Amino acid sequence: MRTYILASRSPRRKELLEEMGLSFTVVSMEIEEHLRTDIDLTKAVEQLAYEKAEAVARCHPDSIVIGADTVVALGAQVFGKPKDEMQAREMLRALSGKRHQVIGGVAVLSAQQQVTFSCVTNVRFYPISETEITDYIRSGEPMDKAGAYGIQGLGKRFVEGIEGDYFNVVGLPVSRLLRVLAGFETENR
Numbered sequence: 779m780r781t782y783i784l785a786s787r788s789p790r791r792k793e794l795l796e797e798m799g800l801s802f803t804v805v806s807m808e809i810e811e812h813l814r815t816d817i818d819l820t821k822a823v824e825q826l827a828y829e830k831a832e833a834v835a836r837c838h839p840d841s842i843v844i845g846a847d848t849v850v851a852l853g854a855q856v857f858g859k860p861k862d863e864m865q866a867r868e869m870l871r872a873l874s875g876k877r878h879q880v881i882g883g884v885a886v887l888s889a890q891q892q893v894t895f896s897c898v899t900n901v902r903f904y905p906i907s908e909t910e911i912t913d914y915i916r917s918g919e920p921m922d923k924a925g926a927y928g929i930q931g932l933g934k935r936f937v938e939g940i941e942g943d944y945f946n947v948v949g950l951p952v953s954r955l956l957r958v959l960a961g962f963e964t965e966n967r
């Protein structure tokens with residue numbers, strides 16, 4: 779039986795996988811996250827997930843390594859994690875009253891097999907006032923999250939509606955991932 783490694787520092791991804799009863803360790807490598815703009819956005823996000831997983835898989839060839847990446851797309855604009863509070867404010871202003879896509883890329887790698895996939899969830903925000911934005915930034919919640927919000931936290935107050943996988947927004951499309959992992963299990967038998 780192979781061991782699983784989650785190649786991510788995200789506490790949300792760890793929690794989501796733990797809730798599913800998967801036994802795994804966390805090993806993450808610092809990689810330079812560069813989102814390609816010459817390919818389709820979903821493919822570029824998958825590629826980042828792949829790079830995160832591959833950096834760890836190289837040192838752990840006997841494990842099944844899971845990498846993930848999440849970005850927020852508003853038309854042609856793509857938001858990762860805000861660099862500072864000013865950028866968080868700009869992202870929240872842009873998302874206010876609009877519908878955006880949360881794109882999650884996932885890569886699962888073993889020595890024998892590599893699967894990458896992406897998941898898109900539509901999220902619509904109510905209009906958000908400057909005061910709400912200021913209060914929200916003061917909470918500290920936006921700073922380590924793509925699009926500067928956390929749907930699972932105080933950020934839920936902005937959400938008018940959602941279409942698609944909620945858990946993809948939180949950081950990991952767990953149900954699809956478990957199905958992919960089941961394929962790796964079969965391969966191991």
Ligand SMILES: Cc1cn([C@H]2C[C@H](O)[C@@H](COP(=O)(O)OP(=O)(O)OP(=O)(O)O)O2)c(=O)[nH]c1=O
Nearest residue numbers: 786787788847848923924927928929947948949
């Ligand atoms: C939109 C949204 C994102 N997020 C989080 C999920 C991810 O942790 C983060 C996006 O940043 P990522 O760069 O995808 O991941 P990370 O830096 O947290 O972790 P690692 O690269 O080590 O895997 O935003 C939420 O927690 N809630 C939300 O509603």
